[in-house]
Structure formats: structure tokens, C-alpha cells
Amino acid sequence: MSQIQLLPAVEKFLAQPGRLFIGGTWQDAASGRRFAVENPANECVLAEVAEGGERDVDTAVAAARAAFTGVWAQQSPAQRGLLLFRLAELLDQYREELAQLITLENGKPIATARGEAASAANIIRYFAGWPTKIEGSTLPVSPSSGAPMLNYTLREPVGVCALIVPWNFPLTMCVWKLGPVLATGCVAVLKPAEQTPLVAIRLVQLIEAAGFPPGVVNLVTGLGIHTGAPLAQHPDVDKIAFTGSTQVGRLIAQAATGNMKKVSLELGGKSPNIILPDADIVRAAKGAADGIFYNQGQVCTAGSRLYVHASVLDQVLEELQRHAAAHVLGPGLDPASSMGPLVSARQLGSVSAYLQRGQEEGAELICGGARPAHLERGHFIQPSVFLDRAERACVAREEIFGPVLTVMSWTEIDELVLRANDSPYGLAAGLWTRDLRSAHRVAAQLKAGSVWINCWNVVDPASPFGGYKQSGWGREMSKNVIDAYTETKSVFVDLA
Structure with missing residues (x-):
């Protein structure tokens, strides 16, 4: 390198x-x-x-x-x-x-x-x-x-x-x-x-x-x-x-x-990111991947809960695997690296424990889940994606502060909003859709200090930033x- x-x-x-x-x-x-x-x-x-x-x-x-x-x-x-x-x-x-x-x-x-x-x-x-x-x-x-x-x-x-x-x-x-x-x-x-x-x-x-x-x-x-x-x-x-x-x-x-x-x-946060069936799926999946893998997932607003409509679930999972595989893990001073290490051995241990617990609690590991074999030193972890159909595993409920995404599917919009708000946190939320009526309707119901529509993690000093609940x-x-x-x-x- x-x-x-x-x-x-x-x-x-x-x-x-x-x-x-x-x-x-x-x-x-x-x-x-x-x-x-x-x-x-x-x-x-x-x-x-x-x-x-x-x-x-x-x-x-x-x-x-x-x-x-x-x-x-x-x-x-x-x-x-x-x-x-x-x-x-x-x-x-x-x-x-x-x-x-x-x-x-x-x-x-x-x-x-x-x-x-x-x-x-x-x-x-x-x-x-x-x-x-x-x-x-x-x-x-x-x-x-x-x-x-x-x-x-x-x-x-x-x-x-x-x-x-x-x-x-x-x-x-x-x-x-x-x-x-x-x-x-x-x-x-x-x-x-x-x-x-x-x-x-x-x-x-x-x-x-x-x-x-x-x-x-x-x-x-x-x-x-x-x-x-x-x-x-x-x-x-x-x-x-x-x-x-x-x-x-x-x-x-x-x-x-x-x-x-x-x-x-x-x-902290455990921010929900929502993909509606009418969304530009390629763009939405990239936004979802960037929303969790940016900064090694060490972001309070990380989009760590992804709710995907059942009709486009397979396509989104395929896109997420592609984005995860495309990341080049390595030292941050190497211009070729797109993902650096976690900040400390303690943080690596915490994220690794979540990866193990998630599988033990029934979440299906789609990709990642381990340290990269080619890096002998440093606190590196692969970008990881879970599918949790029951939405009960710790990886779907607790803040991990690492590059770990948990995907859940949904079919009814009203039930979806209840699930998205079912968290002690309320820092951020996101929504991907071409329908402005759905966008504004859902945004109004999400309990979060920042709601991003067809984007993620947009922050500006002229706009207030903070959270609901805990x-x-x-x-x-x-x-x-x-x-x-x-x-x-x-x-x-x-x-x-």
C-alpha cells in the first residue's frame, strides 16, 4: 500500500x-x-x-x-x-x-x-x-x-x-x-x-x-x-x-x-432508513450503504436500521452486497482506502461482539462479519449486512457504532412508521421515494430531529441538529x- x-x-x-x-x-x-x-x-x-x-x-x-x-x-x-x-x-x-x-x-x-x-x-x-x-x-x-x-x-x-x-x-x-x-x-x-x-x-x-x-x-x-x-x-x-x-x-x-x-x-441513535417500492432502487441502496458505512459506521446518525419494501428486498440486498464488497479496507493515509479501522481495540471488540450476538439471536448474516484477512494489524472490521426478519436481534435494536447494517422488510406503511419509531432514540431518519405525498406524510410521522428524503446525513451550520427522546x-x-x-x-x- x-x-x-x-x-x-x-x-x-x-x-x-x-x-x-x-x-x-x-x-x-x-x-x-x-x-x-x-x-x-x-x-x-x-x-x-x-x-x-x-x-x-x-x-x-x-x-x-x-x-x-x-x-x-x-x-x-x-x-x-x-x-x-x-x-x-x-x-x-x-x-x-x-x-x-x-x-x-x-x-x-x-x-x-x-x-x-x-x-x-x-x-x-x-x-x-x-x-x-x-x-x-x-x-x-x-x-x-x-x-x-x-x-x-x-x-x-x-x-x-x-x-x-x-x-x-x-x-x-x-x-x-x-x-x-x-x-x-x-x-x-x-x-x-x-x-x-x-x-x-x-x-x-x-x-x-x-x-x-x-x-x-x-x-x-x-x-x-x-x-x-x-x-x-x-x-x-x-x-x-x-x-x-x-x-x-x-x-x-x-x-x-x-x-x-x-x-x-x-x-446516540439507531436511525431508521426507509425504502419505498417506488424509489430509485439503485440510488436508494447506494444511499443506504453510504449511510451506514461512512466513517466506518462510527456516526451517531448512522442509518443502521434499513426498512425495505418486501417487493424490492432481494434487489436491495444484492445492491448492498455489491457496495460492501467494493470497499477497500486499509490505513487512512493510503489514498486507495475507502474504509479505515475502527478507532480502538475496545471499539473493535464491541462491534465484533455484536456481530456474533446478532447471528446467535437469529439474524441472517448476508455479508461481512469478520476481520479482513489481509490486514494483520489495526482495528479493522468488514462492512457487514444482516437480514433480521423478526426484528428482534440486538443488531436491530441497539446502537453498534460500527459498519453494521440490519435490514428488515415491510408491506404496510402505517405499520412501518410504528416500527421505525419503536426505539428509545430519535436522532435521524430517512426515506427514499419518488412520491412527494408519501415523503411528506411519512416525514411528518417520524420521531427524529433530522429527516432526510432521498439523501442521508446532510448537515449544514444554518440548520438545527439534535434528537428526540434519548x-x-x-x-x-x-x-x-x-x-x-x-x-x-x-x-x-x-x-x-
Whole structure:
């Protein structure tokens, strides 16, 4: 396999120890501890990074609070927007460097990583336009006293925000949260996933280079139990924003009750993808395959439940097998690879266990189901398709977070909608059809935060993103997320 050459800047970055960024200073963890970051494609150590703990979290939160009440509060909305525009330019300038770091620590193909880096710049650029557009309003109140009264509202930043982000989109998830934080005038303590801290470190280096004042963005790398938990529980954090599993989201919500900090959660999913008999079957099957195999299936919105009308089931299964077989598994730095490894040995073990359980519970394995024989190292798993006619196996019910698709057939549309909604999750759903009446009718009945018709996984910073039920609280992106990082203050003035 021929892999792309690492940029000299990337090699230099990897040779330097990763450090915490607190109050504008790069520093080691108070304990002096470090942890290794692995390349999931070859299981080799890429770099060592500071392992922050409770003392580092305390210091970072204090630095953020000082910046929030001090230098950052003195910045005008226009100045905040300018800083964000500068950051977007830097993200564009160093796009290839960022992409290579994403691929090295996450494993995804370099083309996908380049797309993620480009998306990050566009997201920051979108939020750069918001600071000068956050506004209050005047309200026509009618006080019982009859006195003339002016009532107006102000939108003010929430304050210190703890941002805990996952490993599947290590750069995108950082900017999804940092964008609105910085646009609204809040400050941040960022905790990236321990599997993928490197691109977060490089991002914060660019934030520093863009000219953001010290303490506005602080970075504490480390493990969830030693770093994330004290951050979630911290009494001087005003808001916590978390993306990850529903299980950990519950713990985050419980931790927030100490000081009743605001919480936004973007959690798991088991998203239904539906093919109607009138759909363009070739296009729909490709969309279904892309919807589950993209990013090795490590996507919260992965279309992992595919409902196919019985009349086209055989044709769809044939197409799915063809798309699965066409994937080239290999290291993400090899341009020929279309599917990289899973992020860790733990994730590989979890997905492998689901593949075994699915067969034991009666699901029929159509293709895949094993590690590729030609790759001796790395956390690789074949793209896999199950057919579960009873829809009772774990692979049809539980989030797997791997390239595993479970196909079910259906005949009656009303029953189909009930089955599609029969899940504790409600993050996304999809529908493939040529009939616009059916499309709008079914879309209106699906309990999901995003519904895609004849497409999948379309996300835009101007459109809200989030889930129903146990897929989360609140919305990311768009004007909706601005509300999540601001408080509304109502002011009454007696004009008598």
C-alpha cells in the first residue's frame, strides 16, 4: 500500500509532547502524568499527551472565569466576529495538516478527513457572522397598574462552558461547540476524547494564533473519569455541552444538578432508513450503504436500521452486497482506502461482539462479519449486512457504532412508521421515494430531529441538529444554538 507523505509540520508536531492550554499558557498536567495516543491503523503510539486531572480542571475553570469577567467582556461583538473570521482563515490555511492528524489518530480515510477539515472552517465562518446579530426586543406590556412601562429584553452570554467532545469527528465536534461559545461571548474549557486529542491541540494552537485573549479557550486533555467527570461536576461551570453516548449523557445530566448548570446533550441513535417500492432502487441502496458505512459506521446518525419494501428486498440486498464488497479496507493515509479501522481495540471488540450476538439471536448474516484477512494489524472490521426478519436481534435494536447494517422488510406503511419509531432514540431518519405525498406524510410521522428524503446525513451550520427522546437535549447549529449559550434578561422601566 502506498501512503501519502506526512507534512514536515505534522512530523514536528507529533515529536513534541502534547500539553494543556490554560489561561493562555501551554503547560504540563499538575500531576506530571501523560497518556499515549495510538494510531488505530497500525496500533503504534503516535504521541504522548498530558493527562489532566481535577487540579488542572480547577485552574482552567478559574482562568475561563477571569477571562469572562475581564478581557473577553470588553470585546465588542464586531471584534469577536473578526477573531472568528481569522480562525476560519487559519483552518483553511492548515487544512491538510489538520486532515492528516485526524486520519492518524482516528483512522478515517484521508479524503474524509479533508472533508472534515474543510467543514470545520465553514462552520466557524458561519458563526463569525453571529456576534453582531444577537439581539433583544421591545415588548408591548400591559402592567396592571396602568403606568406607562418600557419593557425590553437583552441576550447575555451564559458564562463558563464545559465542552466534552467525542472521537468520531474530532475536529468538527470541537468547532460545533466552540463556534457558538465564542460568537455569544462565552468562554470555554474544552475536553477532547482521549482517543483523539491531537487535532484538538492543533486547533487550540490556531485559536491562540488567531489572537483570542488568554483564558477564553482552555484545553484540558485526559481521561473521562479523571478529567471529564470533575469538569461536569464543577460548581463554577455555567453550562456543559456534551456529545457522546446516551449512557454517559445520563451521568453528565446528573452531575449538572449540583449547581443546576445548563446542559445540552447530543447522544446516540439507531436511525431508521426507509425504502419505498417506488424509489430509485439503485440510488436508494447506494444511499443506504453510504449511510451506514461512512466513517466506518462510527456516526451517531448512522442509518443502521434499513426498512425495505418486501417487493424490492432481494434487489436491495444484492445492491448492498455489491457496495460492501467494493470497499477497500486499509490505513487512512493510503489514498486507495475507502474504509479505515475502527478507532480502538475496545471499539473493535464491541462491534465484533455484536456481530456474533446478532447471528446467535437469529439474524441472517448476508455479508461481512469478520476481520479482513489481509490486514494483520489495526482495528479493522468488514462492512457487514444482516437480514433480521423478526426484528428482534440486538443488531436491530441497539446502537453498534460500527459498519453494521440490519435490514428488515415491510408491506404496510402505517405499520412501518410504528416500527421505525419503536426505539428509545430519535436522532435521524430517512426515506427514499419518488412520491412527494408519501415523503411528506411519512416525514411528518417520524420521531427524529433530522429527516432526510432521498439523501442521508446532510448537515449544514444554518440548520438545527439534535434528537428526540434519548438522543439528546437541545439543538446544535443554527440560530437555535445561540439561544442555548445565552440568557434572556427582561428589563422594565417605569416611564411615569
